[in-house]
Amino acid sequence: MTYDFKEYADREMLAIDLASQIAGELRAALSHQDRAALAVPGGTSPGPVFDALCAADLDWSRVDVLLTDERWVPESSDRSNTRLLRERLLTDRASAARLLPLYAEAETPEDKLAELADAIAPSLPLAVVLLGMGADMHTASIFPEADKLEEALSPDAPILLPMRAPGAPEPRITLSASALDGAMKKHILIYGREKREVLAKAKGLPAIEAPINAILDEATVHWAE
Ligand SMILES: O=C(O)[C@H](O)[C@@H](O)[C@H](O)[C@H](O)COP(=O)(O)O
Numbered sequence: 064m065t066y067d068f069k070e071y072a073d074r075e076m077l078a079i080d081l082a083s084q085i086a087g088e089l090r091a092a093l094s095h096q097d098r099a100a101l102a103v104p105g106g107t108s109p110g111p112v113f114d115a116l117c118a119a120d121l122d123w124s125r126v127d128v129l130l131t132d133e134r135w136v137p138e139s140s141d142r143s144n145t146r147l148l149r150e151r152l153l154t155d156r157a158s159a160a161r162l163l164p165l166y167a168e169a170e171t172p173e174d175k176l177a178e179l180a181d182a183i184a185p186s187l188p189l190a191v192v193l194l195g196m197g198a199d200m201h202t203a204s205i206f207p208e209a210d211k212l213e214e215a216l217s218p219d220a221p222i223l224l225p226m227r228a229p230g231a232p233e234p235r236i237t238l239s240a241s242a243l244d245g246a247m248k249k250h251i252l253i254y255g256r257e258k259r260e261v262l263a264k265a266k267g268l269p270a271i272e273a274p275i276n277a278i279l280d281e282a283t284v285h286w287a288e
Contacts, residue, residue, distance in 0.1 A: 102130065221239060
């Protein structure tokens, strides 16, 4: 398994440079296909990348934007990744993009799973995926010790899975490893020394212990202090 590791002088430079790489990759995809899908994480890291990317000059009306994973909470919650997307990415030029939701109002992810997956299926494979990583080596909502970990890592996994894990305060819904790994371009965004060390420690571990390994091959990791 090989991946590129790009180190930046600071987080601001990272955000600007990464946004311009993603915009370039979306433009390239749109030059030979009608529509292109971009999947992005929630959490605390990607906001500044969204702030730069939303102004990119490309034909956003042909871009499908979706989350890599979502917490099963309504958009009124400040834990909602969809809310972050609407506030920071689907604005400015990018407001012309189409959002493929990973949440719909219902008690549990299972209630809406099939409906949400059917809406995403025609947009795969992803043109570009951006992922985060937790200090426990999870990516998207594929957590070590999650109830559906093995299923999410299986090559035959469905596109979407409900997920519950000790480290996640609410039920989640996540793209499977194969849906994420099937992206044409893969980027991982991490900040700080701790995550850099965690990533180094993941080397050689099976994906069941280090889920990040399921999507790292041929990815680019973007790091700033
Ligand atoms: O909804 C989420 O929490 C994510 O999509 C998750 O996979 C995230 O990317 C990592 O947990 C890193 O989170 P931070 O960027 O907040 O450290």
